[in-house]
Amino acid sequence: QKRVGILTSGGDCGGLNAVTRAVVRRARDYGFAIYGIKDATMGLLSRPVEAELLDTKRVSSILRYGGTILGTINKNNPFAFPMPDGSLVDRSEEAIEGYHRLGLDALIGIGGDGSLAILDKLARQGNWNLVGVPKTIDNDVGTTEHSIGFHTALSIAVEALDRLTYTAISHSRVMVLEVMGRDAGHIAIGAGIAGGAHVILIPELPYSLEKVCEKILERKEQGNNYSIVVVAEAVKTESGEPVRYTNSLGQTLYGGIGHYIGNEISKRTGIETRVSILGHLQRGGTPSALDRLFGAAFGVAALDLVAQNKFGRMVAWQNRRVVDVPIAEAIAQYRSVELDGALVETALGLNTYIGEVDRP
Numbered sequence: 243q244k245r246v247g248i249l250t251s252g253g254d255c256g257g258l259n260a261v262t263r264a265v266v267r268r269a270r271d272y273g274f275a276i277y278g279i280k281d282a283t284m285g286l287l288s289r290p291v292e293a294e295l296l297d298t299k300r301v302s303s304i305l306r307y308g309g310t311i312l313g314t315i316n317k318n319n320p321f322a323f324p325m326p327d328g329s330l331v332d333r334s335e336e337a338i339e340g341y342h343r344l345g346l347d348a349l350i351g352i353g354g355d356g357s358l359a360i361l362d363k364l365a366r367q368g369n370w371n372l373v374g375v376p377k378t379i380d381n382d383v384g385t386t387e388h389s390i391g392f393h394t395a396l397s398i399a400v401e402a403l404d405r406l407t408y409t410a411i412s413h414s415r416v417m418v419l420e421v422m423g424r425d426a427g428h429i430a431i432g433a434g435i436a437g438g439a440h441v442i443l444i445p446e447l448p449y450s451l452e453k454v455c456e457k458i459l460e461r462k463e464q465g466n467n468y469s470i471v472v473v474a475e476a477v478k479t480e481s482g483e484p485v486r487y488t489n490s491l492g493q494t495l496y497g498g499i500g501h502y503i504g505n506e507i508s509k510r511t512g513i514e515t516r517v518s519i520l521g522h523l524q525r526g527g528t529p530s531a532l533d534r535l536f537g538a539a540f541g542v543a544a545l546d547l548v549a550q551n552k553f554g555r556m557v558a559w560q561n562r563r564v565v566d567v568p569i570a571e572a573i574a575q576y577r578s579v580e581l582d583g584a585l586v587e588t589a590l591g592l593n594t595y596i597g598e599v600d601r602p
């Protein structure tokens with residue numbers, strides 16, 4: 243009987259519990275024991291190692307819950323572990339030992355590109371048998387069309403845009419919505435199209451504030467009393483400055499480019515503009531149907547890989563199938579918004595301003 247660990251690492255998102263449930267349910271077919279490791283690699287650093295034997299009763303009904311029953315943590319890289327005095331310490335050997343102390347035969351790591359890279363490095367250094375599952379609301383993990391959590395975040399952003407549109411129309415205002423996406427604009431362009439935005443700004447494309455304002459004024463001249471702008475958090479100022487702040491724990495966070503864009507719009511057009519930052523609302527709440535589906539499919543496939551002793555692989559969604567790819571390849575092929583892809587074409591076709599697109 244194999245002992246298989248499972249952990250969720252990095253930011254939480256919709257659909258994580260669907261993966262955990264699927265892994266535990268599939269494990270019954272193989273007679274494997276599944277250990278849920280607490281708080282990503284923190285559980286492996288704790289002594290005794292913090293892990294819980296998961297049975298089907300424990301995971302019953304969890305696929306409809308937001309968050310992750312396993313707990314997770316961001317910014318806890320064991321290779322550069324942040325200590326209370328602000329220093330960074332290499333605790334990788336402790337994490338590696340945690341896996342062996344638990345007597346694991348394999349580990350299923352659910353994470354985004356950053357977490358998967360760290361887990362892959364630990365696996366190579368410590369002789370772990372690792373299977374990866376891609377999750378991130380940013381949807382920027384390479385080699386997979388879908389990562390767990392993106393669809394839920396997208397739905398929440400679209401709902402926010404619907405709500406903002408009513409108030410925009412009532413007050414004849416411009417409404418700016420800042421959405422997440424640490425390095426990529428998938429949520430912004432997806433939500434912008436589905437939510438009927440007139441301007442969409444993504445980090446993959448430079449933009450001109452003059453053109454943003456032209457679009458808004460043009461709409462006004464055409465008799466439209468409102469405009470909707472979506473901006474991804476990773477968009478920089480027009481001159482290329484990142485908008486970030488450092489909190490009291492020394493963590494550098496996004497949040498604020500929306501205010502910059504909103505201020506520039508009201509200053510240049512004279513139109514009242516309001517800004518909302520959607521933030522972590524995108525990660526919470528009930529997981530969408532698609533994130534539950536992808537989560538279930540990935541969980542079953544991940545356990546099947548363990549049963550086949552296929553390690554160093556990540557499950558991925560390609561052309562309506564679950565496939566598996568080398569984790570290193572998924573990390574190397576970071577996925578930005580494809581500038582020649584369907585969504586950019588769609589936005590252009592809708593006459594939405596999405597920045598300075600190089601087109602003949």
Ligand code: F6P
Pocket residue numbers: 253316354378379380422423424475495496525
């Ligand atoms: O990567 C997922 C994500 O939600 C990003 O979109 C965002 O920039 C970041 O995590 C926020 O992380 P934290 O929850 O640590 O503030």
